[in-house]
Amino acid sequence: MDSLEGLDTTSVPDYRAMMDLHGRGYLVVGAGRGMGRQTAHAISAHGGRVVCADIDPARAEAVAKEVGGVPVVGDARRADDVQSMVERTVTELGSIDGVVDIVGMARYGAIVDTSEEDWDWVQETVVRHAFLVIRAAGRVMRQQRRGSLVFIASMNGISSAPFHASYGVAKAGLSHLVKTAAWELRPFEVRVNAVAPGSIASPRVAFTRGVDPEELADGKLASMGRTSDIAAAVLYLLTDLAGYVSGQTLAVDGAILAKNPFDMDEPPLPAGKAMGETTEGTHPTP
């Protein structure tokens, strides 16, 4: 063994190769649009093959065509559909090295005005399917002793979620599910993570507002994020670069969650001045 003072001669991995997904198969659930479509492209650009699963047949078909993937139609909220998405991935691609599940939507309303039906719809749409995906894909990955699962959480599951409480609760639950699954699947070399987007100009969000997604997100930190920003983070979590990362929810939010609770966009005093400082010296602070 080297002495503490010696030079570091430990081996250096091939970092470029760690981003290579050639020979691997991935299932993207909700691949037909937005973050799912961008994720399918990101995987394919790094050599991975993709099954593009979506509830909408035309979208599944279109994105599969773009990335040379396999379209599969199914509803992520249904256990039998999730099971067949996983099985189709194994039969079509020969292996299932990763799954990305991007499905999720909020219904809005103050807590006091929320119906039980709306509350339950959001729980099912945001978190229940993640359990189905972990169960179906996790069984195969546990057997093959490798795999990476990535979900889309939200900053609203980390901070509060005014006027969409059920969504915030479900996304917080999703981050918790990710941690628990990560620990349970750790002995089998299966990693489980999530990406928590900030405010993203996805086609669904932009078109609801009647604007073009590219108008809302200009690539600057202070604007809305792009769906490709989320896909890039998902890609990292799928690759061997993240081989020791599991149980995490990675915020991709242009620093929104880092905001101080008080408005402080510029220094409140000239540089180098403390609050209450006088020429005689600084007043003792309580």
Ligand SMILES: NC(=O)c1ccc[n+]([C@@H]2O[C@H](COP(=O)([O-])OP(=O)(O)OC[C@H]3O[C@@H](n4cnc5c(N)ncnc54)[C@H](O)[C@@H]3O)[C@@H](O)[C@H]2O)c1
């Ligand atoms: N846009 C934002 O600002 C924002 C912020 C935080 C989190 N998120 C989360 O990002 C994720 C993706 O949002 P988006 O707007 O890019 O996607 P989206 O809602 O446009 O959906 C993407 C695709 O998923 C498909 N899909 C919907 N329900 C499905 C189901 N049950 N089974 C299979 N496919 C289904 C749709 O047909 C669509 O093609 C969601 O989980 C959302 O909660 C979005």
